[in-house]
Amino acid sequence: MGIGSWLGLWFGLSIPVILAMYLLKRKFLDTKVPSHLLWQRVLKNQEANRPWQKLQNRLLLWLQLLAAALLVFALMQPFLWTSGGGKEHVVLVADTSGSMSAVTNAASGQASKERLEQMKQEMKDYIKREAKNSEITLLSMNVEPNVIISREKDHSRAAEAIDSLQAYFGKASYDETLSLASALTREETDAEVVVFTDGQWKGNPSSIPFQAPVRVMKVDSEKGFNLTLQQFGVKDELGGATAVAVVKNNSEAAKSTELNIYGDGKLLKTASTEIKPGASATLTFQALPGAEVYKAELEGNDDYAADNEAYAFSQSTNTPRILLITPGNLFLEKGLQLTGAEVVKMTLPEVGENKSPDQSGETAVPEKKPDLVVIDGAAPSFMSQGEWKKLLDRTPVWTLGGGGSEIAVNGAQPKLVSHPVNRYVSYSGVYIGSVLEQKLPDWAVPIVNIDNHPAIIAGTENGEPRLSFLFNLQETDFPLSSEFPIVVHEAVSWLTESGGKSLGRFTAGSRIEIPVAADTVSARWVAKDGMAKAMKVQNLEAETGEKGISALQQVPTIPGLYAFEQVNSEGKRMEYLTESAADPYEAQWDKVNTNLDAIGKNAGDGETTVASASETASVKSNPGGDQSKIPLTLLLAGLVLLIILVEWGVYQRGRSI
Structure with missing residues (x-):
């Protein structure tokens, strides 16, 4: 038995008031009157009043005193303790940050279990053991607090919600989730917040006040063995690329490891090192062959796999x-x-000059394949055969002018078609006297017309973009226009983006801006390598807005190498390579974390208890440990109502006085 509010005792003053009413009640004596003529005299002279009379045993008095006593007791908010029922409302806060994906004994080869799976089981056990009759609210931590279920009475559905929890490798919303839990229990008198975590807690929880008691259930886990690839970068040099990697030991013992360097999926070099506890080692790899994507990978298993890989992109991209x-x-x-x-720049020889052929009898192709070939004027004959033809077939090409007959357009105003090259220009004030008269190739689509004649054409041939200006720049004033640099920039961007570019390395779940072509009709994230590919992450459709594909996109939450693929109306694909990296904080196991003691420090119903989830954690204000309150107020109110009904029946029978 317990009392919720002793202030109800003040209403006990109603009991002596009832007694005083009976003590001060006027009492009249029965008198025999011989004649009705004396009636008024008797009323005046024979009437007697005894205010302080002896209390008599009257049923109505006892009923009124009992009703008053029950009302006073009800106002004191009495309750009974019951075993195993739990609070009326239990808010479970699940730590789903990246460190919860760590496993135990991964390096030893023994049976291992992921911390997250262990936490799920302990949360379900907690509900069965200490929240049998409670409504369950489940919160998890992503980039922002996530309400999985709210005040769920069906515990089978609560168990399903717990099983759906997944680790989030970005910057988890620690304080924000606690703030939400505090808000959900702010005005509740029979609620509890239970935080399940591995102890790796970030933020400032001491600033978050709680009115409900708080339990912190720490999942049984050791710090384990973990090496982290803190940094990785590649620089192109004359003798080949140079890669630098920084590896940190977040364990309590010295560890040796091997670091492998890959280029476009091929193993290039390997190095071994031993690192002291809490220390870092820098490994340098020189004279690496050229590659679009380089990958550094720590060989062997440790307890936390999310930080064992890192990517770097060639500067040429x-x-x-x-x-x-x-x-x-x-x-x-x-x-x-x-x-x-x-x-x-390759300067074309003047007509009649001797060329400088190589041993094969033609001009040599560049040793390093260009990303774009720009041909100003008529293309030399040697480009239509041999290695040059192969190069042009697999490289974006932009041609300007050339030979052949011309059609006079006499400076008519160009008419533009929607295309990325025309994105920011109008050709207003540009004088073009004539355009080339030629049959358009199969791949060509006019994007600028002058007097109904194609002036600029664009398209795709053999999967490579093609752009052609059907007029000679030297015969126009276009190079003097302020729009000329803009057209050149947009043309180069459109022609070279087909091969893809790298966006760099970003923390998982963060939001970044991605260049989206104007003619893009669909886009998606595709897992290319790393943990994302190992976990078979499905393609993620790009976010859209009112104007189509949004330029602001969220980096996938599973670490690994991704490609942001864009597809235009012609079916042409363009991709940007991006590395999604886990939050570095989740790997800092070598630091002592004292934030758990501060969670719920200002809890309004006793101090916060931090305990292992395998132990019986209890809040000090609750002497019953795993007991819960059953309020008696409604029961007492019902009894008072019953007594009032009985009192009314007694009064109707004339036995009230």
């Missing part, structure tokens, strides 16, 4: 290499350089 073939065009050359591309 970020800086396009452009081969410019021209007899000399300063405006075009400067426009290409303004795009940030690396421009290699």
Whole structure:
């Protein structure tokens, strides 16, 4: 038995008030009157009043005193303790941060169990053991608090919700989730917050007040063995690429490991090292062959696999290499350089000059394949055969002008078709006197027309983009226009993006801006390598807005290498490579974490208890441990109502006085 509010005793003053009413009640004596003529005299002279009379044994008095006593007792909010029922409302906070994906004994080869799976079982056991009659609310931590279920009475559904929990490898919302749990129990008198965690807790929980008692159930787990790839980068140099990796030992003992370097999926080099507890080691790999994507991987198993891989992207993917073939065009050359591309110029020989053929009798192709070939003027004959033809077939090509008959357009206003190259230009004020008259290739689609004649065509041939200006720049004033650098930039962007670029490394779950082509009709994230591919992560459709594919996208939450694929209306694909990395905080097992003691520090119903989930954790304000309150207020109110009904019946029978 317990009392919820002793203030109800003040209403006990109603009992002496009832007694005083009976003590001070006027009592009249029965008197024999011989004649009715004396009636008024008797009323005046024979009437007697005895206010302080002796209390008599009257049923109505006892009923009224009992009703008053029960009302006072009800106002004191009495309750009974019952075993195993639990609080009326239990809010379970599940730590689903990245460290919960760690396993035990992974390096020893013994039977291992993931912390998250262990936590799920202990949460379900807790409900069966200490929350049998409770309503369950389940919260998890993602980029923001996630309410899985709310005030669920069906515990089978609560168990299903617990089984659906998954680890989140981004920056988990520790404080935000606790704040939500505090808000959900703020005005409740019979609620409890139970936090399940592995002890790796981030944030400032001491600033979050609680009015309900708080339990912190720590999942039984050892710190284990963990090596972390903190940094990894690659730099292109003359003698080959140089890779640098930084590995940290987050364990309590010295560990040796091997680090493998891959280039486009092929093993390039391996190095071994031993690292002291809490220390870092820097490994350098030189003269690596060229590759689009480099990967560093720690060999062997440790307890936390999310930080065992890192990726770096070749600089060539970020800086396009452009081969410019021209007899000399300063405006075009400067426009290409303004795009940030690396421009290699090949000057065409004048008519009649001797060429410099190689041993095969033709001009040698570049040793390093360019990302874009720009041909200003008529293409040399050697480009239509041999290695040059093969190069052009598998490389984006932009041609400007050329030979052949021309059609006079006399500076008519160009008409534009929606296309990425035309995104920010209008060609207003540009004078183009004539355009080439030629049959359009099968791949060509006019994107700029002048006087109903194609002036600029674009398309895709053999999977490679093609762009052609059907007029000679030297015969127009277009290079003098302020729009010329813009057109060159958009043309280079559209032509080189087909091969893909890298966006870099980002924390899982973060939001980044991605260039989305104007003609993109669909986009998605595709897992390419790493943990994401090992876990068979399904393709994730890109987020959309009112204007189509949104430029602001969320990085996938499972670590690994991803490609953000874009598809345009012609079915052409373009991709951006991105690494999704786990939050580095989740790997810091070598640091002592004292934040658990601060969770619920200001709890309004006793101090917070931090205990192992395998032990019986109890809140000090609850002497019954795993007991719960059953309020008696409604029962007492029902008894008072019954007594009032009985009192009314007594009063009707004339036995009230």
